[in-house]
Amino acid sequence: MAKIIVVTSGKGGVGKTTTSASFAVGLANRGYKTAVIDFDIGLRNLDLIMGCERRVVYDFVNVIRGEANLNQALIRDKHAKELFILPASQTRDKDALTLEGVAKVLDELGNTFDYIVCDSPAGIERGAQLAMYFADYAVVVTNPEVSSVRDSDRMLGLLSSKTKRAEEGREPITEHLLLTRYSPKRVTNGDMLSINDVNEILAIPLLGVIPESQAVLRASNSGEPVILDQKSDAGQAYADTIARFLGEQLPHRFIEEKSHWLKRIFSLKEKETV
Amino acid sequence: MTASSLLMDKQACFLLKTNFAPCTILQLTRYDLTQLESQLHATIQRTPHFFMGSPVIIDLEKVRQLGPLNFTKMKDILLANQLVPIGVRNGSEEQQCDAATYGLPTLTIGRLSHGETGSHSSQKKETHPRTHQTKLVSTPIRSGMQVYAKDGDLVVTAPVSVGAELLADGHIHVYGPLRGRAIAGVQGNTDARIFCSLLEAELVSIAGYYLTKEEMPLLDKTQSVIQIFLEKEKIKIEPIL
Ligand SMILES: Nc1ncnc2c1ncn2[C@@H]1O[C@H](COP(=O)(O)OP(=O)(O)OP(=O)(O)O)[C@@H](O)[C@H]1O
Ligand SMILES: [Mg+2]
Numbered sequence: 001m002a003k004i005i006v007v008t009s010g011k012g013g014v015g016k017t018t019t020s021a022s023f024a025v026g027l028a029n030r031g032y033k034t035a036v037i038d039f040d041i042g043l044r045n046l047d048l049i050m051g052c053e054r055r056v057v058y059d060f061v062n063v064i065r066g067e068a069n070l071n072q073a074l075i076r077d078k079h080a081k082e083l084f085i086l087p088a089s090q091t092r093d094k095d096a097l098t099l100e101g102v103a104k105v106l107d108e109l110g111n112t113f114d115y116i117v118c119d120s121p122a123g124i125e126r127g128a129q130l131a132m133y134f135a136d137y138a139v140v141v142t143n144p145e146v147s148s149v150r151d152s153d154r155m156l157g158l159l160s161s162k163t164k165r166a167e168e169g170r171e172p173i174t175e176h177l178l179l180t181r182y183s184p185k186r187v188t189n190g191d192m193l194s195i196n197d198v199n200e201i202l203a204i205p206l207l208g209v210i211p212e213s214q215a216v217l218r219a220s221n222s223g224e225p226v227i228l229d230q231k232s233d234a235g236q237a238y239a240d241t242i243a244r245f246l247g248e249q250l251p252h253r254f255i256e257e258k259s260h261w262l263k264r265i266f267s268l269k270e271k272e273t274v
Numbered sequence: 275m276t277a278s279s280l281l282m283d284k285q286a287c288f289l290l291k292t293n294f295a296p297c298t299i300l301q302l303t304r305y306d307l308t309q310l311e312s313q314l315h316a317t318i319q320r321t322p323h324f325f326m327g328s329p330v331i332i333d334l335e336k337v338r339q340l341g342p343l344n345f346t347k348m349k350d351i352l353l354a355n356q357l358v359p360i361g362v363r364n365g366s367e368e369q370q371c372d373a374a375t376y377g378l379p380t381l382t383i384g385r386l387s388h389g390e391t392g393s394h395s396s397q398k399k400e401t402h403p404r405t406h407q408t409k410l411v412s413t414p415i416r417s418g419m420q421v422y423a424k425d426g427d428l429v430v431t432a433p434v435s436v437g438a439e440l441l442a443d444g445h446i447h448v449y450g451p452l453r454g455r456a457i458a459g460v461q462g463n464t465d466a467r468i469f470c471s472l473l474e475a476e477l478v479s480i481a482g483y484y485l486t487k488e489e490m491p492l493l494d495k496t497q498s499v500i501q502i503f504l505e506k507e508k509i510k511i512e513p514i515l
Contacts, residue, residue, distance in 0.1 A: 124418075150417055150436065150437065153416045153417040153435045153436070153437070154416060154417045154418045154437070156414070156416045157415075157416030157417060157418050157419045157435075157438075158418075160413060160414075160416070161419070172413075201435065201436075201453075203414060203433055
């Protein structure tokens, strides 16, 4: 049976889709057969981030309604061999996703895949609850600011009460915190919460810290998930995150303020003159 | 009236069961409907969710000498303030007959009988919290969650987030940071207390009296355990040394 991972946040625009894409590519490149599903009905953009928007013919809702079978709707990713994408529908009918429909699709995928990554829509409504309902793991994507942390806290409450595991009284969902758009400089300035501040409030294990990075926007524009850009800080941070998810112990990087190269030169000069 | 009686018939399409849940008693200390209205309004303003839809019995003991009362008006005032009057008690015979015609039958349930009314006007007074069941929660209580220990104490061994709400008819114990709201003595038990190891609550309340975060004294965070209790209708926050 596949392991189901939900990427969720409550607050919108914090980096769920960016994370889902890189997570899926990361797992697939480690040899796990992975499917990534866009639950953001009406606002699909996972296919854009993955660079497969032109190959979308059928979608998640078509499969649920029986208008297409899974094999017709799944898109083979062009970056990673073991990766498939199930795009969201553009329909405006928010009720197009049903619990039975989602269950059916996940069940079918579960037979052949190792991991299923569910990219949750923002909010705490139906779409977000369906995305998390069957999960075994949750990656709670949080930006270091008060409103995002508050929403993540709410999400954690829902994860522990409104999911299948919770309802059946089984072992709870394994929760991971992923801090994204982290800017050490803004933390030092006091404009952002620090890792410790966030940890203290949410009190769940920290899976990774993704720095605020130009590379993310570049990656989105080119349809290449940022984890493939291993020269970039964000790409490396996502790779570390996958390694930790799979059980490796790695220190967190990109969490200290970089001193500017000019500053470094000046401090060298100062030393010389002394 | 027995505590539980059951009328059952094989052909009946319903069952009649009597079952008396704890009920709020509103004791009128004097007959002044204008004051009743303003005081109730003020109480509801302070604790908007406390009485929402609670059934109340109007105790007429202190006003039984006064003759006819305006029950229609009284009912309207209570309903407008989220209380649902279900009956009266301890009135004069004339008052009780009168009340019955306005849909307020005489009810003799509840523990208070003549003369032993507590000082806390609208509530029954008990010296000990009724700790029939203690509720234990050992997972974090997150924003948006609510936990209610009915008829007993609540023990939480995990953090309580901003936006979370704890309620108990008895005491509340939190072994972890308390950042949400804690409401002890929900049914009016003034002896209920709140204990916590780190007080950063948005609101603490005991038997309807409350303090918001802004009104709480600043405490040294290294202090051991903090207790919150009611003394002369004022909420006190003190470390336990
Ligand atoms: N580490 C990062 N550095 C810089 N920009 C980022 C980073 N992560 C995400 N972004 C940007 O933030 C925006 C939102 O990202 P994304 O779409 O992944 O968020 P989301 O949580 O899926 O949003 P929604 O709630 O709308 O689904 C995008 O413009 C993305 O490029
Ligand atoms: Mg998204």
